[in-house]
Amino acid sequence: NVKESGLYLIEHCEHHDTGAVNEGPVSRKLGVPGIPEDTELRVVERDIDMARKTGVHVHFQHVSTAISFDAIRKAKAEGLPITCETAPHYIALSDEALLEYGTLAKMNPPLRSEADRQATIAAIADGTVDMLATDHAPHTMEEKERGFLDAPNGIIGLECAYGVCHKVLVDGGFISDERLIELMATAPAELMGHDKTDVTAVLDEYADAVPGDDRTKRVLNLGKVPGVEHVDLVVLDTAGAWTVDPEKFHSSARNTPFGGWHVTGRPLATIIGSELAFSRIDKED
Template identity: 40%
Template sequence: MMKRLIKNGQCLIDGHLQVCDILITDDKISQIEQHITADVPVDQIIDAQGLFVSPGLVDLHVHLRDPGQTDKETVKTGSLAAAHGGYTTIAAMPNVIPAPDTPQRMREMLALNQRDGAVHMVQYATITTERGGDELVDMAGLKAAGAFAFSNDGNGVQTAGTMYQAMKQAAKLQMAVVAHAEDDSLTYGGVMHEGSVSKRLGLPGIPSVSETAQVARDVTLAAATGVHYHVCHVSSAATVQVIRAAKAAGVHVTCEVSPHHLLLSDEDITGDNAMFKMNPPLGSEQDRQALIAGLLDGTIDLIATDHAPHTDAEKAQSMLKAPFGITGSETAFAMLYTKFVKTGLFSLAQLINWMAVQPAALFGLNAGRLTEGAPADLALFDLTTPTTIDSADFLSKGHNSPFIGEHILGKTVRTLVAGKDVYGSKH
């Protein structure tokens, strides 16, 4: 039996920071008290003086590129990057090659995740074969093989009938349909949000209606089927309105927002810089404010990174040629803490609710809780020492972040998964 004692950390108790000690026995939190005097010898004491001890963060949206694009990321590097950001549970999207669209491929994917993953991992299956077209996967077989939920992330399901049938099957299986909402007929080959900035820069724009129109379709189908429908990376004010109305009507819809859509708008794009190219694109400042308001009023349920690593060479290209996506695992907590908690817009308790408690609770994961008996999945953050985001510190293979060089608080000092160090003890 392994016992570790975390001393003098600051924990959120009833929404307020209080100094506490945490005793870990093997892989579980066995005791949380203001002061613990170990009756039996402990194997290790971790001094957390001045550090915030959080439940490990939970990210429902990461891209690990493995198998198929391991020059961008691997299960090992992506999960280590998550640990570096304070995440202890992540959900891997299925846009890998080959995609986990059959029970056998799902079993192989889960074996790879188990072998190389530094944190707890759950795995999405696709909705359709190879994440495109209209041929539905064997949903029952994929659930039996261990799929977490169904998503074609990176692609919207283009045909309403296909989505309707997928939702009917998923509802019977009590599985969630997790959607990248994008109507391809409304994107017009764009590379950023359509608006005054895209016009000024001479870059083709994507109208936000490409997202909103498909969400409006899907919440109607979700109402008809009773499925748990989850919207990925909501980016526009109009989409927030559609989801707010659907929730008021009793539709089982949840949604997430990414850190970059909360932190940035298209006004931050001052030139042809692919570090600002992501899908959905950064919206207007009005959209950004609507996303913040949606979080605060409960329309938006949680924050997920949409961690999307690419090679340096790919992102050195023009926005016209570079792939969509930015990394997020290693910068999310610190950026959001610095820009929103320190400025008084969010409380620390709200941020942890959106980044740990809610993602776990809404998807039935045994994670995101700092309570006795819970898994010993913990992150220790330094909320007071200023530091600078440096790509040299990244554990991800991807350096494609617009936040490099930002001065932040909230650096991850240590991350524990199932009571074991996965980041920080040697860093």
């Protein structure tokens, strides 16, 4: 069982058989069956009680409602082994986005009310939310054109997640750049048991061996240095302004409501196992 294994339970907090969007004025305006917010809360409360009785660490995925955050906040104050995450779309969009973007804004859990969106940001700012995850769900545009009842849930999330979160949370004055990196990188890595790469320490240790005339180029060249066995990291431009253009995505999917958004901050390069896997440095994109 989970407790004896020393692992933790990761929970998708939805329990419903019907509905396609958040229950409320927007669902009624669209004439689409709604999903009540307490479908999420019931799973959260059930598993908080389980954590209380067993001591098992429970991690709640993509939490989206104020009432769920309240329950999680109280459980943490009680000292229970609870962590949670939310996703970029729940801080950037409310269910009103369905009226503009249609099924490109259909997901599970659904986009919630504006009050829930504000509560989600507040939960990030006060530390209730431990991390941010994309809930990346690529679909073809043909699939997304089937209408609210038949179109699959989810949006593509990887390529604009950092920029969207930076726009809402950092540019909005809710958290710092450093805290956003913790939420999107180091906290998820720690949850999954991965070590954090101390780039400064590695560069200092191999100062004479790493080529490059600036810090960024030296980081990208780490994999060329004998002895640097395993470095995983993402190089970020925290100040670069850009416009989300789905046609320039590296993914084959284009299903995002964020096309045309002006955001700040984006990944410049990705290094996996000390090997350069992706780079847009010195490129127009």
